Amino acid sequence: MTPTQMNAASLKADELEERMSRELDEMVVKSIIYQSGDIDPAIERPRPSAEERAGRHFLMREDPRLRQMPEKPTLIDFFRYRFGPSAHLLQSARLALQSGLPEKTVLACLLHDISVFGFIRSDHGYWGAQLIEPYVDEEVSWAVRVHQALRFYPDESVGYEYPAAYVNFFGPDYRPDPYIDREYQAARNHRWYMTARMITVNDIYSFDPNVRVDIEDFTDIIGRHFHQPEEGLGKDNSASSHMWRTMIAPTKFL
Numbered sequence: 180m181t182p183t184q185m186n187a188a189s190l191k192a193d194e195l196e197e198r199m200s201r202e203l204d205e206m207v208v209k210s211i212i213y214q215s216g217d218i219d220p221a222i223e224r225p226r227p228s229a230e231e232r233a234g235r236h237f238l239m240r241e242d243p244r245l246r247q248m249p250e251k252p253t254l255i256d257f258f259r260y261r262f263g264p265s266a267h268l269l270q271s272a273r274l275a276l277q278s279g280l281p282e283k284t285v286l287a288c289l290l291h292d293i294s295v296f297g298f299i300r301s302d303h304g305y306w307g308a309q310l311i312e313p314y315v316d317e318e319v320s321w322a323v324r325v326h327q328a329l330r331f332y333p334d335e336s337v338g339y340e341y342p343a344a345y346v347n348f349f350g351p352d353y354r355p356d357p358y359i360d361r362e363y364q365a366a367r368n369h370r371w372y373m374t375a376r377m378i379t380v381n382d383i384y385s386f387d388p389n390v391r392v393d394i395e396d397f398t399d400i401i402g403r404h405f406h407q408p409e410e411g412l413g414k415d416n417s418a419s420s421h422m423w424r425t426m427i428a429p430t431k432f433l
């Protein structure tokens with residue numbers, strides 16, 4: 180598609196969205212980052228006309244099309260109400276638990292792709308680490324950050340090979356970006372290297388459809404190792420509260 184065709188297609192999508200948002204009292208405008216690629220964000224796009232705007236305001240609260248979050252949301256509430264189906268996280272954590280790994284490592288496995296499931300895919304290790312950093316032991320957030328890089332590099336000592344899935348996903352000639360390579364080189368000699376490496380070892384792509392794991396199976400481990408703020412995630416004043424708030428109300432205008 181050319182940029183012009185792309186923008187024509189996205190204008191149609193906009194019309195649909197506009198119709199959908201008409202069912203709300205307020206107008207919804209999506210963040211640029213939700214749309215970049217589908218549209219060229221640098222191109223001027225039509226704004227709602229004065230007619231369309233008459234008597235309506237922009238959405239400045241939780242999106243009523245989403246399920247309402249509790250007043251003081253916990254990590255488990257985010258799994259229930261805001262994350263996509265997270266069997267991958269649950270089964271990875273279950274495997275880590277079955278392998279007898281320390282609880283902190285199990286938690287790291289449970290949260291390793293939290294950004295993919297609830298926030299932003301690109302550079303998910305970094306975003307995920309930042310989300311949880313104020314609430315977990317530094318070892319856990321460090322491991323979540325670097326697992327993204329470690330996934331690309333084998334470690335024979337623990338039987339970890341370059342994932343066959345990655346050959347399918349990215350093609351046989353794909354090579355990680357230089358910053359990923361630097362991250363890997365630095366992580367290799369780090370005292371917590373094995374914690375991050377264990378995330379990659381337990382990072383499973385083949386789900387067992389017969390195994391049902393519930394987030395509540397991890398209530399105790401979360402309770403012991405994830406320092407849930409009393410006010411609720413997003414309601415406290417940590418360095419990542421704004422990120423949790425964005426997940427609570429992803430279409431809030433400002």
Ligand SMILES: [Fe+2]
Binds near residue numbers: 326
């Ligand atoms: Fe990952």
Ligand SMILES: [Fe+2]
Binds near residue numbers: 267291382
């Ligand atoms: Fe993963």
